[in-house]
Amino acid sequence: MRARAAASGAQVKQVSYTRGFTYSTQVLRLTLPGSTGASQTLLVTNDIQHGPLPALKGVGQATVTTTFRPEDPQAQAAYARAFPDRQPQVQTVIGLAGDTHSRVDVPGGTLTEQGTTVNWQALGGTVDVQGNDTRLNLSWPGLTVSDPGDGDPTTGTIGRVTLTGENRRNGPADPIGLGRASLTLDRAALQGDGASMNLTGLNISADTAAQGNYLNSTVKYDVGTLSLPGPDGAAQSLRDLQLHLSLGHLAREPLARLLVLLNDAPRELDGAQPGQPDSAVSDPLAGLSAAQQTQARADLLAVLQDNPVLTLDRLNVTQPAGNVTLTGRLALPGAARLNDSQLQALSDQPAALLPLTDLQLKLSATWDALNTLFGNFGPLAQMADIDTLISAGYLTRSGDQLGLDLRFDQGRATLNGQSME
Structure with missing residues (x-):
């Protein structure tokens, strides 16, 4: 648990541990970094019932029931109001071979605070760990939020959410590990102040x-429909929103x-470590020893010199007037020439990456679709007139189809085949 927490910047410390013959209790303090x-x-x-017949429910090493509560007294009181009868818990059965089967149980409920009422459904699911394999399956029917406001009510809804992996x-x-994960949200809506958003x-x-010996990783974001209020207050409807990215040859x-090395580096949650300058907070290598920093730079250099490739497989918006699609590719073939001192200098001179970079971006859109998309963003429509962009050479036009082809080839830039030097 400490290792998993450290990877996200959290800390885990044991507060107490009381061991009995068949029953033990462990209390941990989990400190999470805040966004502000x-x-x-x-x-x-952790309430632990020991084997070989833990809780008389089967053969195994132990059954562990894990519950959580905020340490802050005010937050703890609100938590108790939200779950007056039964707290959220994770019950884990540890088998004789060390495999685990965990069942997640968060009761449904209703809570009203300062006039706002939140009603949520029960969340449930399982986590199975067998050797080095982990499987996750969670499902939540969702929640509703309502705030009467001052004569202007606001309501929000989140539909079914599933998480598998x-x-x-x-x-x-x-x-690292290999595998796949998927998060789905059936629907979400927010209505208030005379406007609405639906997804x-x-x-x-x-x-x-x-x-x-290489890894290829892909992440995809897809939205079926999205309705938002436009600059003039009228609803703007988009569909088939897609963002597909891949990072290969790692x-x-x-x-x-x-x-x-980075996961094991010591860190403080609320700033720099004692005696360190503030700039050390943003330096991921600051907590490493000199030898570890040398090793980390050597490993980073090895990753870059093997020429990983970041690909924008598809960024797409579909409107009644047509599609707007952007694709791209970024590689660092020039990184094969880097040495350690040059790598260190890049943090102070990121522009030095340009002569090492191959970059290509391609835009394809119908005139009406791109014009409508610009119109959805008021300030952008004033700055980017399509006819002006075409006459300046930033966009090409063939009938109703618009295009853009931007390339950086290790320091040499071209736009739609024309040099930008």
Whole structure:
């Protein structure tokens, strides 16, 4: 748990552990980094029933019931009001071979605070760990929020959410693993102040696969429909929103060593470590020893010199007037010439990456679709007139079809085949 928490910048410390013959209790303090700088702390309690017949429910090493509560007294009181009868819990059965089967149970309920009422459905699911394989399956019917306001009510709805995934690691020390994960949201809506937002068919998926000694990773964001208020207050409807990205040819061994070093680096949740300058907070290598920093740079250099490729497979918006589609590719073939001192200099001079870079961006759209998309963003429509962009050479036109082809070839830039020098 400490290792998993450290990977996200959190901390886990044991508060107490009381061991009995067949029953033990462990209390942990889980400190999570806050988005505004202030950390959030949860107290995690593990009620452990020991084997060989834990809780008389089967053969195994133990059954562990895990519950959570905020450490802050005010937050703890609100948590108790939200779950007056039964707290959310995770019950884990640990088998004789060390495999685990965990069942997640969050009761449904209703809570009204300062006039706002939240009603949520029960969340449930399972997490199975067998050797180095992990499988996750969670499902939540969703929630509704209502605020009467001052005569102007606001309502929000989140429909069914599912999270599934499977991951296989080479061993306990493997920080990457191979597998796939998927998050789906059936629908979400927000209505208030005379406007509304509606979303349907959100799907986020990620897939990591091996190809020899290299990794290829893909992430996809897809939205079925999205309705938003436009600049003039009228509803704007978009569909088939797609963002597909892939990162390929990542050298697995140096990347794994680099991630282990960064995950193990000491860090403070609310700023720099004592005695460190503020700039150290943004330096991911600041917590490493000199030898570890040398190793980390060598591994990063090895990853870059193997020429990983970032690909924008598809960024698409579909409107009644047609599609707007952007594709792209970014590679660093010039990184093969880098040495350690040049790598260190890049953090202070990121522009030095341009002569090492191959970049290509292609835009394809119908005139009406691009004009409508610009119109959905008021300030952008004033700055980017399509006819002006065409006459300036930024866009090409063939009938109703518009295009753009931007390329950087290790320092040489072209736009639609024309040099930009």
